[in-house]
Amino acid sequence: MPELPEVEVVRAGLEHWVCGRTVDEVAVLHPRSVRRHAAGAEDFSARLKARTVSGVRRRGKYLWLSLDSGDALLAHLGMSGQLLMQPRERAAERHQRVRIGLGPAERELRFVDQRTFGHLMVDPLVDDARGRSAGVPSVIGHIALDPLDPAFDDEAFSALLRRRRTEVKRALLDQSLISGVGNIYADEALWRARLHWARPTATLRRAQVSTLLERLRDVLREALAAGGTSFDSLYVNVNGESGYFERGLKAYGRRGMPCERCGTPIRRDAFMNRSSYSCPRCQRAPRT
Numbered sequence: 001m002p003e004l005p006e007v008e009v010v011r012a013g014l015e016h017w018v019c020g021r022t023v024d025e026v027a028v029l030h031p032r033s034v035r036r037h038a039a040g041a042e043d044f045s046a047r048l049k050a051r052t053v054s055g056v057r058r059r060g061k062y063l064w065l066s067l068d069s070g071d072a073l074l075a076h077l078g079m080s081g082q083l084l085m086q087p088r089e090r091a092a093e094r095h096q097r098v099r100i101g102l103g104p105a106e107r108e109l110r111f112v113d114q115r116t117f118g119h120l121m122v123d124p125l126v127d128d129a130r131g132r133s134a135g136v137p138s139v140i141g142h143i144a145l146d147p148l149d150p151a152f153d154d155e156a157f158s159a160l161l162r163r164r165r166t167e168v169k170r171a172l173l174d175q176s177l178i179s180g181v182g183n184i185y186a187d188e189a190l191w192r193a194r195l196h197w198a199r200p201t202a203t204l205r206r207a208q209v210s211t212l213l214e215r216l217r218d219v220l221r222e223a224l225a226a227g228g229t230s231f232d233s234l235y236v237n238v239n240g241e242s243g244y245f246e247r248g249l250k251a252y253g254r255r256g257m258p259c260e261r262c263g264t265p266i267r268r269d270a271f272m273n274r275s276s277y278s279c280p281r282c283q284r285a286p287r288t
Contacts, residue, residue, distance in 0.1 A: 002077045003061060004146055004180030005223035010083055011063045015056040017085045018065060018102055018109065022052045025101030025108070033097035033111060036139075037121040047071055047122040048100065059136055060143050060179025066125065066135065073100075074123050074137045075111070081118025084110045146180035147217050158209040161201050168204065168212075169197035169276060181216065184229055184252045187277045189216035191251035196283040197269070197276040203286070222248060251277040 002010075026045035028034055037044045051067040058064075064072040075083060084093070085107045092099075098111040098120055111120055123137040136143075145152045157178060164171050171177055172186040181189075190197055192215035195208065204212075223229060229246050246253075250260055255268040259279040269276045 002081075002228070003182035003185050004058075004148070004220055005185070006228035007058055007061050007063055007077065007180070008148075008224055009228050010077070011056050011058045014063070014065070014083060014085070014109070017105065017107060018053045019055060020052065021102035021105055022050065023048045023100060024050075024103040025099070027099040028097075029099065030097040030113075030116065032116045033113060033118070034120055036119045044120070044122055048073060053102070057135075059140060060146050060175055061182070062137075062140050062143065064123075064137055067122075070125055071122050072125050072137045074121050074139070076118055078113065078115065078118030080114040082110075082112040084112060086110050143175050144177055144179045147178060147213055148180075148220055154210065154213055157213070158206055161209055162204055162206075164201045166201055167197060168195055168199045168201050169271065171201050172216075173272075180220070183274050183276075184249070185216065185219055185223065187252040188219045188250060191277075191279060191283065192219060194282050196285050197271065197278055199286050251279065253277065 026048050028041040028045060031041055034041050034044045047069070048067075051069050051071070053065045053073075054068055055066040056063065057066060062074060062076055064074040066072050075081070077083070080095075087106060088101065088108050093110065093112045095112050095114040096110055097113050097116065100109040100111075102109060111118070121139070123139050125135045126138045126141060128136045128141045128143075160177060161168075161171055164177075169186050169190060172181045172189070173183070187197070189212060193208070193212040195204075195212060226248065229249070251266055254266040254277060256265050258264065259266055259282055262279065262281050264279055264281040266277055267280050269278070
């Protein structure tokens with residue numbers, strides 16, 4: 001699933017093409033792609049038509065197009081969703097689900113989703129759950145800020161994290177605590193911070209949390225600079241291009257390969273129906 005860097009790459013690409021454009025056509029080609037829009041596909045289309053896009057924003061793994069109506073076109077890419085800007089005359093992609101014309105440009109926004117786990121919806125913009133006048137879609141008002149947001153509060157995060165009775169990786173994946181971090185970048189940040197994924201959050205010192213946040217920001221920024229991480233053809237930017245941060249991964253997906261710090265083979269553990277990758281020597285497992 002795309003994480004913060006991949007979604008931010010898409011957001012930045014969309015911003016170049018859609019701001020100031022007006023929706024002149026909407027075609028929902030697969031109803032599952034707008035299943036979260038409770039009023040249905042016709043209402044989805046009606047609330048988009050003739051609306052002008054005023055901005056493109058992101059919180060965590062969600063991105064949205066702000067509209068002049070006070071609504072937003074909210075997108076979650078799921079496992080395989082792609083938002084592509086294509087010439088209108090270009091043939092449809094095999095798994096094209098929604099098509100949105102943006103005049104007077106000669107391009108249109110296409111939502112392509114092979115597995116149909118992603119979705120689009122139109123939702124009103126509101127203040128978020130913390131009372132900030134952030135203008136976020138109502139359904140994601142509870143999502144926390146991400147660590148690259150200038151308003152992210154390190155001290156508040158540290159206090160909340162250390163009060164949790166859970167493992168540090170589970171906490172990093174909790175989007176109500178910190179957003180935008182998924183399996184890949186959690187493993188990478190923990191490797192850089194020399195923390196085991198199962199380390200109890202209550203045992204972390206403030207300095208360790210501070211180091212973890214620094215390493216997390218480092219890996220997110222490096223991934224952004226590389227265009228994100230693409231393990232297959234499903235993650236691409238708005239021009240259909242893949243990212244290449246996979247080459248810079250130190251832990252994730254490197255089972256059996258030598259740790260770049262100490263040479264110990266990277267270990268893979270089962271974790272929440274997924275995997276966690278860590279160095280048995282550099283990231284000592286907590287005592288049970």
